[in-house]
Structure formats: C-alpha cells, structure tokens
Amino acid sequence: MGIFEPFRAIGYITAGGVPFSVQRLGTETFVTVSVGKAFHVYNCAKLNLVLAGPQLPKKIRAIACYKDYTFAAYGSDIAVFKRTDQVATWIRHEEKVNMLCLFGEYVLSADAKGNVFMWAFRGAEPNTEPVGSISLGDKFTPTCIMHPDTYLNKVIVGSEEGPLQLWNISTKKKVYDFNGWNSPVRCCVSSPALDVVAVGCSDGSVHVHNVRYDEELMSFNHQIRGAVTALSFRTDGQPLLASGGSSGVISIWNLEKRRLHSVIREAHDGSIVSLHFFANEPILMSSAADNSIKMWIFDSNDGDARLLRFRSGHSAPPRCIRFYGNGKCILSAGQDRAFRLFSVIQDQQSRELSQRHVAKRAKRLRVKEEEIKLKPVVTFDCAEIRVRDWCNVVTCHMDTPQAYVWRLQNFVIGEHVLTPSSSTVTPIKACVISACGNFTILGTEGGWIEKFNLQSGFSRGSYIDTSLAMQCAHDGEVVGLACNATNGALISAGYHGDIKVWDFKTCKLKSRLDVGKSVTKIAFHRPNGLLATVAGDMVLILFDTVSMKMVRRFEGHTDRITDLCFSEDGKWLISSSMDGTLRIWDISLARQIDAMHVDVSITSVSMSPNMDVLATTHVDQNGVYLWVNQSLFSASTNTENYGSGKHVRNVCLPAVSSTERSEEEQVQNSGESYKSSIKPFVMMDHQIPNLVTLSLLPKSQWQSLTNLDIIKVRNKPIEPPKKPEKAPFFLPSVPSLSGEILFEPPARTEETDISTTKNTNHKMSELSSHFSQLLQSCGETKNYLAFTDYLKGLSPSSLDMELRMLQIIDDEESEGLEQRPELQSISSLLDYFIHELSFRNNFEFVQAVLKLFLKIHGETIRRHSMLQSKVKKLLEVQSLVWQKIDKIFQGARCMVTFLSNSQF
Numbered sequence: 001m002g003i004f005e006p007f008r009a010i011g012y013i014t015a016g017g018v019p020f021s022v023q024r025l026g027t028e029t030f031v032t033v034s035v036g037k038a039f040h041v042y043n044c045a046k047l048n049l050v051l052a053g054p055q056l057p058k059k060i061r062a063i064a065c066y067k068d069y070t071f072a073a074y075g076s077d078i079a080v081f082k083r084t085d086q087v088a089t090w091i092r093h094e095e096k097v098n099m100l101c102l103f104g105e106y107v108l109s110a111d112a113k114g115n116v117f118m119w120a121f122r123g124a125e126p127n128t129e130p131v132g133s134i135s136l137g138d139k140f141t142p143t144c145i146m147h148p149d150t151y152l153n154k155v156i157v158g159s160e161e162g163p164l165q166l167w168n169i170s171t172k173k174k175v176y177d178f179n180g181w182n183s184p185v186r187c188c189v190s191s192p193a194l195d196v197v198a199v200g201c202s203d204g205s206v207h208v209h210n211v212r213y214d215e216e217l218m219s220f221n222h223q224i225r226g227a228v229t230a231l232s233f234r235t236d237g238q239p240l241l242a243s244g245g246s247s248g249v250i251s252i253w254n255l256e257k258r259r260l261h262s263v264i265r266e267a268h269d270g271s272i273v274s275l276h277f278f279a280n281e282p283i284l285m286s287s288a289a290d291n292s293i294k295m296w297i298f299d300s301n302d303g304d305a306r307l308l309r310f311r312s313g314h315s316a317p318p319r320c321i322r323f324y325g326n327g328k329c330i331l332s333a334g335q336d337r338a339f340r341l342f343s344v345i346q347d348q349q350s351r352e353l354s355q356r357h358v359a360k361r362a363k364r365l366r367v368k369e370e371e372i373k374l375k376p377v378v379t380f381d382c383a384e385i386r387v388r389d390w391c392n393v394v395t396c397h398m399d400t401p402q403a404y405v406w407r408l409q410n411f412v413i414g415e416h417v418l419t420p421s422s423s424t425v426t427p428i429k430a431c432v433i434s435a436c437g438n439f440t441i442l443g444t445e446g447g448w449i450e451k452f453n454l455q456s457g458f459s460r461g462s463y464i465d466t467s468l469a470m471q472c473a474h475d476g477e478v479v480g481l482a483c484n485a486t487n488g489a490l491i492s493a494g495y496h497g498d499i500k501v502w503d504f505k506t507c508k509l510k511s512r513l514d515v516g517k518s519v520t521k522i523a524f525h526r527p528n529g530l531l532a533t534v535a536g537d538m539v540l541i542l543f544d545t546v547s548m549k550m551v552r553r554f555e556g557h558t559d560r561i562t563d564l565c566f567s568e569d570g571k572w573l574i575s576s577s578m579d580g581t582l583r584i585w586d587i588s589l590a591r592q593i594d595a596m597h598v599d600v601s602i603t604s605v606s607m608s609p610n611m612d613v614l615a616t617t618h619v620d621q622n623g624v625y626l627w628v629n630q631s632l633f634s635a636s637t638n639t640e641n642y643g644s645g646k647h648v649r650n651v652c653l654p655a656v657s658s659t660e661r662s663e664e665e666q667v668q669n670s671g672e673s674y675k676s677s678i679k680p681f682v683m684m685d686h687q688i689p690n691l692v693t694l695s696l697l698p699k700s701q702w703q704s705l706t707n708l709d710i711i712k713v714r715n716k717p718i719e720p721p722k723k724p725e726k727a728p729f730f731l732p733s734v735p736s737l738s739g740e741i742l743f744e745p746p747a748r749t750e751e752t753d754i755s756t757t758k759n760t761n762h763k764m765s766e767l768s769s770h771f772s773q774l775l776q777s778c779g780e781t782k783n784y785l786a787f788t789d790y791l792k793g794l795s796p797s798s799l800d801m802e803l804r805m806l807q808i809i810d811d812e813e814s815e816g817l818e819q820r821p822e823l824q825s826i827s828s829l830l831d832y833f834i835h836e837l838s839f840r841n842n843f844e845f846v847q848a849v850l851k852l853f854l855k856i857h858g859e860t861i862r863r864h865s866m867l868q869s870k871v872k873k874l875l876e877v878q879s880l881v882w883q884k885i886d887k888i889f890q891g892a893r894c895m896v897t898f899l900s901n902s903q904f
Contacts, residue, residue, distance in 0.1 A: 038656045521561065830867065834870070837877045
C-alpha cells in the first residue's frame with residue numbers, strides 16, 4: 001500500500017456514447033445512464049443522483065432497466081443488478097454485445113456477429129441460461145432493435161447494410177424483410193399510432209414507415225446536420241417527432257404538416273446519443289457524447305423548446321485544477337472553454353461558472369456558443385479571503401492578451417477585464433493573487449509584469465528591470481509568479497532561467513538568481529518561502545527565496561514534468577510527468593518516499609488543504625480523479641513502509657463508483673464486497689497514539705444513559721388520564737343511574753394475568769440470553785466489535801433494562817454463587833470495559849455505559865471478591881488513559897489562555 005490510494009472520479013455524467021434507459025416507478029421517473037464501467041441512476045424530477053452502480057471489468061456498451069433490475073452489457077457478458085447488487089452474469093455471447101432490448105419480462109441481447117439471445121428474469125433470481133436464440137445471418141450486422149407496439153413476440157432489427165428484418169421471437173422465425181433506403185440504419189422507434197415506426201439513417205434522412213403494409217408515409221431530411229442518431233415521438237397529443245444528429249442539433253418535425261417545426265441549435269457539443277419524450281408530457285430528455293443530460297420543455301406559444309434542467313461535466317479534458325473552499329470544492333478549467341466548480345462532497349452542487357448570457361448572445365449574433373465563450377484557460381489563481389467583497393479568481397486564457405476576473409460567490413464572470421499596458425501586445429501566461437486578496441499580478445509572454453487592483457480593475461504599477469535593454473521584467477516569457485505571505489515580495493520566473501525577487505509595494509528589483517537552464521513551471525509555498533522550479537532537463541530544484549540559495553534537487557522523472565504542488569504543511573512536494581508517474585518527495589529527508597504509475601499520463605495535480613485528498617487530471621479523460629491520503633489514517637508514520645526511490649507502484653485510475661474492486665481482490669474475495677477506502681480507520685483496532693476514538697453516536701443517546709432517572713421523573717405524568725366524553729362504538733358499555741356511559745372492561749381472570757406475565761418474562765429472558773451469549777462469544781475471541789455495535793443499536797432504556805437483567809436478587813446463599821450466570825456476565829462485562837478502555841475505542845459511549853453499569857452493579861461488585869481484582873485493573877486502565885487525555889487537554893487550555901491574554 002502506498003501513500004495515495006484510488007478513491008473515486010467526479011465530473012462524469014454520461015460516458016461511452018451509450019443510450020440511456022428511462023422507466024417510471026410509481027409517481028417518479030428515473031433515468032439510468034452509463035458512466036464508463038459503472039452506471040448512475042438519476043431522478044428526473046431534479047436530475048439528482050439517487051444510485052451509483054458498482055464498477056465492472058470493462059466499459060458498458062448497452063444498458064436496460066426494469067423495475068429494480070438493471071442490465072449492463074460489457075464486452076461479451078451481461079451483468080444483472082438488483083439495485084446495486086449483482087445477482088447474475090449472462091455469458092453466452094462470443095462477440096461484443098452492442099444492444100439490449102427490454103421485451104416484457106425478457107431481455108434481448110444482440111452482438112456484433114448478428115447473434116440474438118433471449119433471457120428471462122422472472123422470479124427472485126434471473127436465469128443464467130438463455131431461453132432462446134436466433135441468428136440474423138452473416139451479411140446482416142445489427143445496429144438497432146425495437147419492439148413495435150401491439151406486435152406480439154415480434155421485434156424489428158435494423159442493419160449496417162440498410163435492410164430491416166421483422167422476427168418472431170417465440171417461433172424464432174423471420175417474418176418479413178424490409179428493403180430499407182440504401183443507407184445504414186442508426187435508430188428505430190415505435191410511434192403512438194399503430195403499425196407506424198420511424199427509422200433514422202446515416203445519410204441524415206428520417207423515414208416514417210407503416211410496417212403492416214410496408215409503405216412509407218413520409219420522410220424528412222436534415223443532411224446538413226449529419227447522421228440521424230436518435231428519434232422520439234411526442235405522446236401527449238401533439239404530432240411531433242424529435243430527431244438528433246451527429247452535429248449535436250435536435251430537430252422537431254410536425255407530422256401533420258409534414259415539415260420542420262423547430263430546431264434546438266447547439267443543444268449539445270457532441271453527437272446526440274439518446275432522445276426520449278416523457279409519457280403524456282411536453283418534456284424531452286436528451287443525452288450526448290459531451291458528458292451531459294438535458295431536459296427540454298415545450299411550453300412557449302410558438303412551440304419552441306427551452307432548457308428546463310440539465311446536468312453536465314467537461315466535454316473535453318480539463319487541463320488545470322485547484323482545490324477551493326477548505327477542500328470541499330475543486331475549480332477546473334477545461335479545453336472545452338468551460339470553467340467549472342466541482343463539489344467533492346455532493347455532486348449535485350457542481351456547476352459551470354457563467355460567462356453572462358452566452359446562449360442569448362450566440363442566438364442574437366447567429367453564431368455558435370463556442371465562438372462566444374472565452375478561449376481555454378491555461379492558468380488561474382484564486383483566494384478566499386475576499387470572496388464576499390469582490391472578485392477572487394483570475395484566469396489567463398490561451399492566446400489572449402487580457403485576463404478575466406470571476407466572482408465565486410455568485411458563480412459568474414466579473415465586470416473587469418485586466419489588460420496590461422505594455423507597448424507590445426502579447427498573451428498573458430502567468431497570474432497570482434496577493435495574500436491579502438486585494439491585488440493580482442499578471443505576467444505576459446513578452447516578459448511584462450503588471451499589478452492590478454481587483455476591486456476597481458485599475459493598474460497599480462509595473463515591475464521593470466532597468467538593466468534590460470527592453471523596458472520589461474524579463475527578456476523572455478514569464479512562466480510563473482508568486483507572492484509571499486506578508487505582501488513584502490513578489491517572485492517571478494522567466495523562461496530563460498532567471499528568478500527575480502521584487503519589492504511588492506515599490507515594484508523595484510531586490511535580488512535575482514540565475515538557474516542556468518530554462519524553467520517551464522514553478523510552485524511556491526507561502527508559509528515557508530520555498531520555491532520549486534521545473535527545469536527543461538526534467539529536474540526539480542528547490543530554492544529558499546529569503547537567502548536565494550538552492551536547498552534541494554530531485555531527479556527521477558523520465559519525461560516532461562506537467563505539474564507540481566506542495567502539501568499544506570510544506571513537508572511534501574508532489575510532481576507529475578508525461579511518463580505516467582506521480583512522485584512524492586519528502587523535503588526534509590531530501591528523497592523520494594513514494595511513486596506510482598498510471599496508464600494515462602497526469603496533466604495537473606492539486607492537494608487539498610486538509611491533506612486528505614489529492615486530485616489529478618489525465619490525458620483524454622473528462623473527469624477529475626480523487627486519491628485518498630492513507631498516511632493520515634495509519635498508526636505508523638514510518639516512510640519506509642511506502643515505496644522506495646527505485647520502486648514505482650502500478651495502480652489503476654480511481655473508478656466513478658468508490659466500490660471498485662481490483663483484479664486481485666476479485667480473485668481472492670469473490671464472495672465478499674469490497675469496502676471503500678473512504679473510512680479505513682473504522683476497522684482499526686490500534687488507534688493513533690495518545691488519542692481516543694469517539695463512537696460518532698448522537699450526543700443525546702449516550703448522555704441519556706447517565707440521566708435516565710431524571711428523565712423518568714421528568715416524564716412522569718402530572719395528572720391521571722381523563723375519562724373520554726364519548727365512547728367509541730366498538731367498546732361495550734352499560735347505562736348507569738346517573739345517565740353516564742360506563743365502559744364494561746373485559747373480564748380479567750387469573751389465567752389471563754398469568755399468561756401476560758409469562759409472555760413478558762419470556763421476552764425479557766430472550767433479550768438477556770442474546771445479550772449474554774453475544775458477550776461471551778466476543779469475549780472468547782477478544783473481538784468486541786459485534787458486541788459494541790449491538791450496544792449502539794439499543795435505545796437508552798433498552799440498554800438500561802439489559803444491564804438490570806444481570807442483577808443478582810437472591811445472593812444470600814453463598815454456595816454455588818460463583819457459578820451463577822449473572823455473575824459470569826458481570827465478569828465478562830468488566831473484561832469488555834478493560835479492553836475498550838485499553839484501546840480507547842468509542843470513548844464517550846463506553847464512559848456512559850460504565851457509569852450506568854457501576855450504578856446498577858456497584859453493590860454486587862463490592863460483596864464479591866472475585867470481581868474486585870478486575871475492578872482494580874479497570875481503575876488502573878481508566879486512570880492511565882484519562883491522565884494522557886487530560887494532559888493534552890491541559891496543554892491546549894494553557895496555550896489558548898496564553899494567546900487570549902497576549903497583547904499583539
């Protein structure tokens with residue numbers, strides 16, 4: 001195990017170009033989409049994620065749903081899930097499965113060679129063998145499959161060659177051949193009208209066909225918009241047909257007037273994968289290869305659609321990321337010209353920062369939205385100290401001589417555009433925000449450095465080196481800028497290897513250092529003043545910016561270094577390279593302490609302020625990948641436990657679902673579910689030295705244990721129950737002399753009282769028996785985890801009853817007293833308390849239970865000598881643990897008192 005282990009990937013909404021599956025359960029509608037090797041289920045009411053499926057060995061190629069079942073085809077196999085539990089795997093195909101079709105209580109699967117299998121999933125467990133199969137022929141490559149409404153046991157299959165076939169699945173015979181339209185069929189859907197289907201072809205034509213008479217009713221063509229990849233009929237009474245093309249445009253056709261009704265331009269940035277009109281609703285759902293799902297509503301007077309809600313991620317790989325918001329969010333800039341904020345905790349809070357009415361401006365100017373958006377971000381910087389006052393993010397864009405500011409409080413671009421006053425207009429390549437959050441400094445490709453005020457957007461001075469022939473800061477590109485923690489100095493690095501330190505306020509040069517080789521990237525740690533530079537020879541060099549001396553030199557990468565960052569405490573330097581490795585360098589030890597290799601090269605890295613999560617982006621990957629810092633949850637801090645400088649671990653990228661299994665774990669633990677690394681400290685017996693672990697129970701649950709007597713007195717009724725004014729009709733009543741209604745209670749007999757008492761005693765004895773047996777079995781193995789979970793699950797009153805059931809009532813007879821089961825259980829409970837206190841597990845809960853236990857059984861322990869030795873040992877353990885904790889408390893208390901009384 002290394003320092004960083006895979007956790008999960010974020011930013012994926014759809015992936016792989018797999019059509020989604022929509023189903024209605026009760027009053028809610030759900031959509032299931034593929035996200036690579038896993039699947040996600042969204043509630044269409046708000047498009048919030050409700051279910052995340054486990055990871056599969058290969059990418060999903062087709063998906064289908066029926067109630068709680070999800071069918072996912074990967075490779076030549078089909079996995080059957082009931083919610084997130086895999087209940088079966090169908091493995092009869094020899095070729096890749098490309099299509100799945102839901103057919104009543106059967107699923108049809110078709111592979112690339114034209115073999116179609118029919119699977120049944122009736123009952124609690126789906127069958128593992130197909131109930132039938134057909135072969136479509138060697139010269140028939142299936143591309144789509146659908147079931148026409150009211151056609152019993154029949155399906156229509158479209159082909160790459162152009163023709164279509166009608167098959168009877170029950171008899172396994174071909175019923176009819178349709179000639180087609182001399183173009184490969186891409187999609188086929190059934191219409192609300194009987195015997196009518198719509199077929200989309202690669203040449204951009206849509207054909208509405210009567211399959212009963214083999215007649216074409218009408219056809220449409222949007223050849224300029226590419227191949228027809230998805231179709232859907234509107235079912236709320238409006239004769240409309242939606243078609244999606246490979247250009248990302250959705251066309252709406254009027255079937256009565258036989259003409260184009262409307263066009264949703266720039267609906268997606270990639271090829272449309274799926275379209276679906278909700279039943280009896282004017283809402284259209286669409287998905288595409290641009291990693292997005294969108295819902296459109298037709299509620300305008302002219303019949304045009306507007307965007308109702310959507311979920312989206314990067315449609316092109318992100319190239320620069322940075323943690324923000326105390327590690328809860330990640331700012332990401334992608335090659336798709338989008339600037340996004342991803343939430344690490346709740347994916348629904350992820351969003352794209354607005355560039356102010358891009359869609360409206362593009363529609364008014366009749367251009368694409370991509371032409372209106374800003375160019376891709378090459379670098380950016382952010383500061384949280386002034387987030388409530390003004391813009392706190394600055395971005396530099398590709399081949400752009402201006403920098404833009406963003407206000408993260410409103411998730412929108414700012415009103416100022418920062419343009420350097422250099423005589424030569426060159427693109428901006430570097431930026432940094434001062435520690436106070438009031439200023440930003442920009443560096444250009446021509447070597448110009450200028451300071452701007454973020455509140456007003458005005459220039460506040462330029463940094464000029466008078467020794468240069470050109471009036472600028474560097475004689476080449478500015479590759480990096482950094483500002484120290486006190487706003488006393490500005491550090492700049494030029495491409496030719498010159499590092500300069502400027503006075504932040506006066507803009508004058510204070511000192512300079514020549515690296516001797518070209519510098520491509522820098523990283524600065526403000527608390528300790530260390531500057532890390534990336535040289536052209538793939539060597540990392542660390543400088544102390546106060547003494548301007550080299551302090552560390554790290555070698556090991558074999559290809560171009562793409563990014564680097566410091567840990568928050570300044571002890572580690574993390575670097576990534578195009579050779580696929582991520583290396584962790586310990587600055588104090590001056591050596592590499594861990595290295596891992598991934599199949600896809602890393603382009604950007606960022607570590608959270610809490611040092612618990614590392615985020616990476618990769619080549620040709622649209623998501624952001626998270627890695628857990630295992631060293632925070634390990635009792636050992638010895639770096640020798642991790643990879644040495646010569647050893648590089650091969651690891652897989654994190655999965656979209658955090659329940660991914662490695663291949664070795666699938667072989668070794670085929671029957672056990674993989675437990676994610678998000679909570680590795682839950683199962684640890686040995687805690688971090690000198691610290692305690694809390695139970696994470698609600699405060700009221702363990703506090704009520706020590707105050708049960710007070711709670712019972714407080715909850716005691718003040719008045720006796722009042723007689724009801726009117727009796728329910730089903731209660732027997734008798735008239736009285738005064739005219740009041742008197743209830744006639746059922747006659748109680750001695751047998752009734754005896755049976756009630758027996759039932760109560762039987763239930764109490766069952767609880768006590770289970771309590772004692774579980775305590776005894778856990779005591780034999782010295783593993784009290786199950787017993788602790790049992791105690792946590794009890795309410796305070798139930799736990800009080802369990803402890804009182806162990807009381808010894810008739811202890812006057814001393815003979816055979818040591819063999820009493822109650823005494824043995826009390827002894828076992830003392831062993832349990834000693835064990836839990838020794839390992840400092842569930843500290844506050846164990847203290848509350850111990851107080852209640854001594855309150856109930858204190859007198860019993862005092863009378864029996866066999867229990868006194870264990871109580872003495874319990875006292876020693878309790879005193880030792882509390883002394884260590886109290887020492888830490890007193891140290892923190894003294895420090896707080898000292899700082900609160902100090903005058904600064």
